Amino acid sequence: MADPALSRRQVLRGASLGAGALVLGLTVRGVSVVAATGAAPASAAFAPDAFIRLAGDGNVTLVMPQTEMGQGIYTALAMLIAEELDVALEAVKLEEAPADDALYGNPIFKVQATGGSTSVRGYWPVMRKAGASARAMLIAAAARQWHVPAAECRTEPGEVVHQPSGRRLAYAALAAQAAREPVPADPPLKSPETFRLIGHSQRRLDTAHKVDGSLRYGIDATPEGVRFASLACAPVVGGKVVRVDDRPAKALPGVQQVIVLDDMVAVVAETSWAAMRALAAMDITWNDGPNAALGTADLWADLEKASQAEAHVALDTGAAAKLSGDGVIEAHYALPLLAHAPMEPMNCTVHLTSGKCEVWVGTQVMTMTQRAAAQEAGLSPDQVTVHNHLIGGGFGRRLEVDGVRKAVRIAKHVDGPVKVVWSREEDVARAPYRSVYGAWLKARIANGKVEAWSHRVVGPSVVARWLPPAYDGKIDSDAVDGAAETPYDMPALLVDWVRHEPRGVYTAFWRGVGPNMNVFATESFVDRVAREAGQDPLAFRRNLIGKHQRARAVLDLAAEKAGWGTPLPAGAGRGINLQYVFGTYLCTVAEVVVAEDGTVAVKRLTTAVDCGSPVNPDGIVSQIQGGMVFGLSAALYGQITLANGRTQESNFHDYRVVRIDEMPQIEVHIVPSAEAPGGIGEPGTVTVQGALNNAIYAATGIQLSRMPVDPSLLSKSAWR
Amino acid sequence: MTTINVNGQQREVKVDAETPLLWVLRDDLGLTGTKFGCGIAQCGACTVHLDGAPVRSCQLPVGEIGNKPVTTIEAIGTTPAGARIQKAWLDLDVIQCGYCQSGQIMSAAALLASNPTPDDAAIDAAMAGNICRCGTYVRIREGIKEAARHG
Numbered sequence: 001m002a003d004p005a006l007s008r009r010q011v012l013r014g015a016s017l018g019a020g021a022l023v024l025g026l027t028v029r030g031v032s033v034v035a036a037t038g039a040a041p042a043s044a045a046f047a048p049d050a051f052i053r054l055a056g057d058g059n060v061t062l063v064m065p066q067t068e069m070g071q072g073i074y075t076a077l078a079m080l081i082a083e084e085l086d087v088a089l090e091a092v093k094l095e096e097a098p099a100d101d102a103l104y105g106n107p108i109f110k111v112q113a114t115g116g117s118t119s120v121r122g123y124w125p126v127m128r129k130a131g132a133s134a135r136a137m138l139i140a141a142a143a144r145q146w147h148v149p150a151a152e153c154r155t156e157p158g159e160v161v162h163q164p165s166g167r168r169l170a171y172a173a174l175a176a177q178a179a180r181e182p183v184p185a186d187p188p189l190k191s192p193e194t195f196r197l198i199g200h201s202q203r204r205l206d207t208a209h210k211v212d213g214s215l216r217y218g219i220d221a222t223p224e225g226v227r228f229a230s231l232a233c234a235p236v237v238g239g240k241v242v243r244v245d246d247r248p249a250k251a252l253p254g255v256q257q258v259i260v261l262d263d264m265v266a267v268v269a270e271t272s273w274a275a276m277r278a279l280a281a282m283d284i285t286w287n288d289g290p291n292a293a294l295g296t297a298d299l300w301a302d303l304e305k306a307s308q309a310e311a312h313v314a315l316d317t318g319a320a321a322k323l324s325g326d327g328v329i330e331a332h333y334a335l336p337l338l339a340h341a342p343m344e345p346m347n348c349t350v351h352l353t354s355g356k357c358e359v360w361v362g363t364q365v366m367t368m369t370q371r372a373a374a375q376e377a378g379l380s381p382d383q384v385t386v387h388n389h390l391i392g393g394g395f396g397r398r399l400e401v402d403g404v405r406k407a408v409r410i411a412k413h414v415d416g417p418v419k420v421v422w423s424r425e426e427d428v429a430r431a432p433y434r435s436v437y438g439a440w441l442k443a444r445i446a447n448g449k450v451e452a453w454s455h456r457v458v459g460p461s462v463v464a465r466w467l468p469p470a471y472d473g474k475i476d477s478d479a480v481d482g483a484a485e486t487p488y489d490m491p492a493l494l495v496d497w498v499r500h501e502p503r504g505v506y507t508a509f510w511r512g513v514g515p516n517m518n519v520f521a522t523e524s525f526v527d528r529v530a531r532e533a534g535q536d537p538l539a540f541r542r543n544l545i546g547k548h549q550r551a552r553a554v555l556d557l558a559a560e561k562a563g564w565g566t567p568l569p570a571g572a573g574r575g576i577n578l579q580y581v582f583g584t585y586l587c588t589v590a591e592v593v594v595a596e597d598g599t600v601a602v603k604r605l606t607t608a609v610d611c612g613s614p615v616n617p618d619g620i621v622s623q624i625q626g627g628m629v630f631g632l633s634a635a636l637y638g639q640i641t642l643a644n645g646r647t648q649e650s651n652f653h654d655y656r657v658v659r660i661d662e663m664p665q666i667e668v669h670i671v672p673s674a675e676a677p678g679g680i681g682e683p684g685t686v687t688v689q690g691a692l693n694n695a696i697y698a699a700t701g702i703q704l705s706r707m708p709v710d711p712s713l714l715s716k717s718a719w720r
Numbered sequence: 721m722t723t724i725n726v727n728g729q730q731r732e733v734k735v736d737a738e739t740p741l742l743w744v745l746r747d748d749l750g751l752t753g754t755k756f757g758c759g760i761a762q763c764g765a766c767t768v769h770l771d772g773a774p775v776r777s778c779q780l781p782v783g784e785i786g787n788k789p790v791t792t793i794e795a796i797g798t799t800p801a802g803a804r805i806q807k808a809w810l811d812l813d814v815i816q817c818g819y820c821q822s823g824q825i826m827s828a829a830a831l832l833a834s835n836p837t838p839d840d841a842a843i844d845a846a847m848a849g850n851i852c853r854c855g856t857y858v859r860i861r862e863g864i865k866e867a868a869r870h871g
Contacts, residue, residue: 213753629855
């Protein structure tokens with residue numbers, strides 16, 4: 001992925017922004033989170049770029065190009081700007097950026113998208129430079145007013161100080177003049193030892209209105225005159241509506257309209273409940289189409305078959321010749337379909353009028369949402385206004401715009417605004433999924449050391465559909481992420497990939513993305529090979545590490561904190577997962593107890609993480625804690641299954657997730673670092689499956705090849 | 721027409737008696753702090769207090785409420801236990817996306833009101849009905865204990 005950098009042109013472009021309107025403002029503990037429909041308001045005396053607006057009254061507004069969905073990005077990005085601009089975090093207001101790829105495109109993706117643990121990595125240089133540039137212009141303005149050299153001036157939060165004389169001027173008083181100063185090409189950044197904010201835990205800026213119910217998520221949008229819709233999409237991908245008997249539905253109270261489209265049916269009513277109840281009462285006959293007989297076993301068979309196809313090579317340092325004949329260790333690993341199931345069910349509110357479309361939604365992709373709505377409405381993107389909201393859980397589900405498209409298609413038949421809310425059953429059963437993936441690995445060991453290693457990945461390319469410019473038609477970098485580059489130096493390595501798009505499902509990114517498969521496979525196989533070599537998994541990994549010395553540090557720290565090597569009772573085991581993905585080194589030691597019936601209890605997850613320069617350390621801990629719970633749900637319970645083309649799971653009773661009474665003890669240790677930041681949203685999720693699998697392996701001698709854990713394979717009679 | 725007492729106010733709602741309280745709060749009364757999560761009392765996002773006890777409003781027909789007072793997240797801060805839970809939630813940065821937290825806070829506030837010093841087993845029993853997909857359970861547990869310490 002491209003190295004992000006802020007060009008002078010980008011800085012200048014922000015300065016020419018016109019006036020805009022603000023809506024949906026609310027004050028959050030002295031900080032306000034506002035959704036903006038335009039850029040710099042007329043009241044901004046100093047708007048040096050697309051992100052900073054300093055008003056004549058001293059108010060500082062920071063525009064947030066990334067979506068807040070619980071990961072704490074509003075706080076982290078505000079810290080980066082506030083550090084270099086030198087303002088108190090308590091003094092800033094935050095605004096959601098409007099849809100505008102040119103101004104607010106993610107520096108890594110080049111479109112306005114929040115995902116892949118890219119936000120801090122991408123914006124680390126951009127936001128710091130934006131803040132530093134503005135601070136330099138404020139200093140220049142003060143120096144001009146005082147007739148002193150700028151070099152004699154420094155800043156304290158919110159003011160410029162002339163060092164020799166002790167004179168001070170507040171930023172507010174300098175805003176107008178600062179706007180006339182030239183934009184510096186290369187403003188000096190603070191040196192890390194002077195950081196007041198970066199590296200020091202700050203309270204989140206987005207939570208005060210989350211404790212009293214006053215924060216409005218997309219599902220809470222209530223434009224004047226809104227009506228409520230519930231929808232039923234074809235239960236099988238490719239299915240169509242044959243006929244609908246809507247008489248029982250229309251007889252129910254509150255029902256206003258039944259909308260029948262070729263692949264979905266919607267009811268519009270006075271309340272969401274009235275719409276849901278009427279939909280359930282409706283008799284819909286579907287033609288299931290070509291996937292009518294599809295089952296999960298077909299997906300596994302397809303994957304196996306695809307593994308025999310010709311692969312694209314991601315990395316080859318001469319391993320193939322050493323991996324045939326006797327003495328080769330082989331293993332296969334696989335992961336199932338998964339739904340995202342964010343707590344906020346999918347929803348989208350749309351008001352379509354002649355030549356104009358308004359959309360209220362929580363999305364990870366502002367401009368894709370705008371373009372999708374425009375396409376469905378037959379409008380141009382500039383005729384579509386997207387009111388984005390803080391998100392009640394994304395995890396990749398809201399990188400997709402299928403819900404926006406469906407809502408606009410429904411809105412075309414409704415006079416006035418309509419709020420479309422997915423039932424949980426619809427959300428689980430008719431959603432794009434994390435795909436099935438398969439991995440086939442081989443290794444040869446000689447004298448206790450790895451001589452050659454190969455890793456074939458089989459799975460879809462979500463990137464090819466979602467961000468076509470990022471896919472070269474040969475290798476999807478996400479698909480092999482965590483397989484091609486590992487923490488280890490293998491003397492000979494072959495990593496290749498077969499693109500395989502599963503039948504009958506739509507695939508999507510899912511928290512942890514490609515590395516979920518690749519790290520699970522790599523780390524499970526490392527333990528398998530270590531056992532064949534007769535070595536302790538910790539010592540074996542230490543010997544495999546070469547250039548990635550930061551990996552060794554997290555490995556050793558996690559092992560020490562977890563008490564690696566100390567005795568455990570029968571049925572208990574510890575397992576290591578070491579990874580280097582999203583620019584972050586992370587090691588987890590899982591401790592499990594396997595009961596005689598094969599039930600697995602996870603007792604402890606001990607993690608050490610080196611994610612480069614920590615921005616908000618407590619936020620990092622929080623992301624690792626939460627990411628691990630997300631991964632644990634997948635490892636213990638997560639799977640979507642198909643029969644007759646239909647998803648068999650429907651809600652949290654049969655698509656289980658971890659609850660508080662199943663929680664292991666979780667410890668997170670941050671390794672100090674001055675390197676550029678790595679990503680932190682995904683790594684915690686990625687780390688769980690390998691650690692858990694290896695702990696089960698240690699406890700029972702059985703290595704599972706597929707998640708979620710199947711206790712029937714682990715009963716005591718099978719232990720080795 | 722049904723009359724219910726919500727957050728200390730008598731509210732008249734024009735819905736049929738079968739309508740779950742959740743949708744009356746959200747769509748009729750504009751109290752959107754109470755969240756829809758699953759519709760089958762599996763996730764706890766819709767938790768409110770009925771006469772001080774936590775209930776899943778997605779499964780409570782409005783016609784069955786009668787005179788019992790309903791308290792929602794919008795008013796829980798006026799109760800001593802609710803205010804302590806809210807403060808602990810902010811002090812420990814429990815919250816991530818926040819969508820489930822209305823329900824978490826309602827369950828936690830009810831727990832604390834009935835048991836001022838809950839141990840881990842009591843926390844598990846009271847909170848296991850509330851799902852958090854962001855995985856904030858570590859801090860929910862700490863938050864309840866923190867709130868209990870300041871009781």
